[in-house]
Amino acid sequence: MAKEKGGFAGKVLRVDLSTGKISLEDTVAKYREVLGGTGIGYKVLWEEVPAGTAPFDAGNKIVFATGVLAGTGVPCNGRTAVTTLFPSCWPQPLVASGHMGGHFAAKLKYAGYDALIVEGKADRPVWLFIRDGRVEIRDARHLWGTGIRRATLEISQEMGPESVVAAIGQAGENRVPLSVVMNSVSHSAGGVGAVMGAKNLKAVAVQGSGSVRIAGDKSEWERLVKFHLSILGANNQHVVPSFPHPQSEYYNPTSRWVGAPGKRWGAAEPPVEINGGLFDLNRISFRSNSGAFYLGDQAWRYTVRGNGCTGCPIRCHTILKVPSVEAKYGIREVAQNTCGGMVFGRSFFKQLPGGLMGPAALEACMVGMHMADDLGLWCNYGQLQRDLIKLYYDGTLKTKIGSDEYASFSWDKYENGDPAFLFEIIPRIAMRQGELGEALGLGTGGLLDHWSIPEETWTQDSATAYWKLGHPKHHANEDDGQCGVIINTQYNRDAQCHSHANFIRNGLPLAVQKKLAAEIWGSPEAVDGAGDYTPMNIHKARRARWSLVRKELHDSLGLCNWMGPWVASPLKERGYSGDDSLESRFYSLATGEKMSREDLDLIGERIFVLHRALTIRGMGSMEMRTRHDLTPQWIYQDLSGAQSFTKGTIRMDPLDIARAMELFYEVMGWDKATGAPTAKAYARLGLQSVADGLAVKKLLPGVEG
């Protein structure tokens, strides 16, 4: 029985919005070999959603899945993967996933479910009521047309304050491909809101009164949780502070560990001063302040506190209270988010008075969060804003929209960095108003198609940060050379992988990073300094593979890959090592099923390769190397003319990247000619039936057509 196993909630909830049928499946019996999260998502799409299905078809499914460690005491466990066919993937929709933190994952587990599969399409707006064993499809006509805040409030009033609501805003309702589902005020999964909208699903609300059973020894569990806390750094596992401190040998001015003693959460009532020891386990939440990282010291006076996900001491969602924006812009004085969500508004501007950390930048962030987090708009990891910047400043925009529409925007405000401009642009995208609003909301691929702009216009311009398939880079060569490039070729949206970037950016001196690299990946040559890249080697390929496998593992265990893996630590006495076996040790204790690091990594690889198989089937081609694993031209250029492998350039060498891909395919056991997994690779991962399915379609290397 699943309950006896521990970790798993035990059931997967399936709701058919077309028929109203609600059913249950046994998680362990059906999905154990893919753990949870993206693993369940990919499996459902593989088995149940035929190739050729469109994202907004009733036949598409959307899978909200968490994992074994969600809802437990493991740090950073609040993640839900939302997997579906992505409407922003271009030129054809393919499988991808959005990921949200907050408290949805834990509540789903406490209600008894590891995952929720939504299929079909309701004939009217509905929301899904889940309270333990009671599941109902409820009328949402009164909520349709409202923002996320209103929908969340009304549903919470109906369900009770302990419920968690994951809702879409007007962007999702309007099937804007760049839209989110959001829970717990600010925790969003990008790219999936429109799929919910197409199903007439306004929200999923969950309340659970159960718990997650830990099957293993409780004392050992407690010790491991404490140990994990001890090797945590700050946001993104930056393991050294941004300031010199008596207790730390190292510091890094660009670290996200910004909570220096004496800094204050100035908008808390009463204000709270950062105090205590640097490594105190009950003060980890003092370390990170996304507001201060992105907006500088000014943010401290506006900081209420850090907010975050279930079981996570990092608290990366900073709550900011800026009273002046209420009077100036008529918006709420409080907002919260992190990273791309926090800087949503600021990112629209090429320049701002006072720069990226000035008062205008702060106001732009507040206005952006106010609107985007209510309308449910997705930034596509900043590509939305970069698209507008490129369209405007290279003059394309003026030729693409009518003169009346063009004149309806206050471009002087835009050029001058006036946050008031955001009131003109953001709602139009969410409401699909006008040519520009419509085009921007499609995502880059749709936009290029819509206006017949060659993709090369974007792929040749490094300022766009555009990568492929309608999506941007996400920690590519600018952070991690060939390893970053490989990782960015693998997905059907931005890669969202932090396994590699969190290590590269951890703040330790290069010699220490290389020492750790030798311990973890077998050679110091697995790691280069940023912008000081050496030619490709097998160790980098192994690190790319490890990074991808750990990403999928985290996404399928309910852990946060934005924070992990935890292979480096702040602890001098450990030589700054973290623990590469943490995930498997937690899994073993939670479930009671002994699982080695290698065995768990094998499952992670299985999940990753299942994504690959879905992509191959979706594209109807196994020519991954030439048709999917693409790189933009800008990575082979340097505006100053610097050659590859000279210090101070991120310019890659085409032949070296070709070798990088070959070495990566080699360590994956894939066919080097096509970049497709071989029958042997599928079999090694227990995916024989997947190989058989692809062979029938002549999508398996070595199978003659």
Added chain:
Amino acid sequence: MTGQESQTLCQALAMAIREASMAGQLVGKEVLLAELRGRSLLGSEEPGVPDMDALLAETLAANADLAALTSISGEILYHAPSLLSRTYAGILDSKASPVRLIAEEVRRNSADYPRPLPLELFEQFPFDLIPEQIEAGLKSMAADPEFDDISFITTSTGSIYLFSSRHLERPYAAFLAERADTGLLLNP
């Protein structure tokens, strides 16, 4: 002095060094001697003064958590690196000389991480230099061949970063400065 007496004094010295580190201070021989007297472990007269150098050497040998550094004044200073790190100790030791403080920190960062350092860092705790001190320090360095490796870069936003040409080539330092100044902020 008997072995037992010597051991007692070493234990007291170790404790005093740790307490000073906990309070964010480096300590030298004279302060430690006063500490021993303050704890009534020594007589107040000269004949009661032990060989402090030998005692401190013995203390360091017996306590692996303690360390010594040679101050820029030439004095030997003691600390417990787990409580007061070597890096932090170096900063404290150089604070009396803004020129040396800036130069040594820039060199260490250029060599180890490697990275240039933003000039504004030196206005912040624990450096706590005022802009006038920084400006005077930079002018002084520019005129002194001992510091001819210390150079600066201005990023696209106008921020100034310092680096040591002994350890970083200018183009690489410029790349790293730009990355630190805006690159990482625009790449969340």
